[in-house]
Amino acid sequence: ISISATVELFQLIMYTPIFTLGLLFNAMALSFLFFKVKKLSESTVYMVALIFLDTLLLFTLPFKIISYHLQDQWNLGSVFCSTLESLYFVNMYGSILISLCVCVDRYIAIRHPFTAPTLRSIKKAAMVCAIICLGTSAGTVSTFQLHGKGHNISSCFHNFSKSTWQNAGLFSALEATFFGSMATMTFCTAQTVRCLRKHRKPDNPQTHTTRAETIVVTNLVAFLVCFTPYHLAYFMYFLVKNNIIHTRLQQVLRDILQVTLCWANLNCCLDGACYYFVLKESMEDPLQTSV
Known part of the structure; x- marks a missing residue:
């Protein structure tokens, strides 16, 4: 089934500014x-x-545009396609987990300042990042089999094999990673904001603490807005592909899946912009280094 022209146009419109x-x-x-x-x-x-993971993902976007334009005439090689798909999907979930770590880290720093020195350190943060990068890189094994074993890839980034859509383990791992991260980040953000409001000065509402609240909430909202539509669409499409639910709108769901996946990549833009302003704030107020 070919992707509709409307979806292809939407991806072109979205990916060009997201990349730049x-x-x-x-x-x-x-x-x-x-x-x-x-x-x-x-x-x-x-x-x-x-930033490193987001940048690696961004470099795959021009090839993603090319792949949808070529449709079933991908001629850049199966290994190159699988490598691009690996960089794309592995780094997306790596970014989700690192975003979770940022949120939990600031929660510990602000909500539990007395125990934070024993729980937080630069070395521990580096180790966590290394573990996440190595762990998500193990997903390369799955991405190199998205089109089936031993198949010559004629369409990159879409038209995955039937076995891929029947892989309940892969589906469960990806959905659990996102929804688990979402629940944890929502809890940590709510607790962080609650703590910051306790330290807000009533006579001066426009304090650095108030700006810290804005940054914390903005990070969570950006995360939810970018990733939730795709994972809901993926959940529905998985059920349809495995005949758990029956509908004549499979093509529509497929297009929605592609659109929401494109939308999810907007997070690469928002991450960079948000953390640029976080760092700019940190130069003015030491509190922001925890935010």
């Missing part, structure tokens, strides 16, 4: 880290890891 602005914002955040932030912290370690 994503690289720009991530480069700005990274340059700020290296040239302006003099003291390394747990938050900056996670930010570097997140």
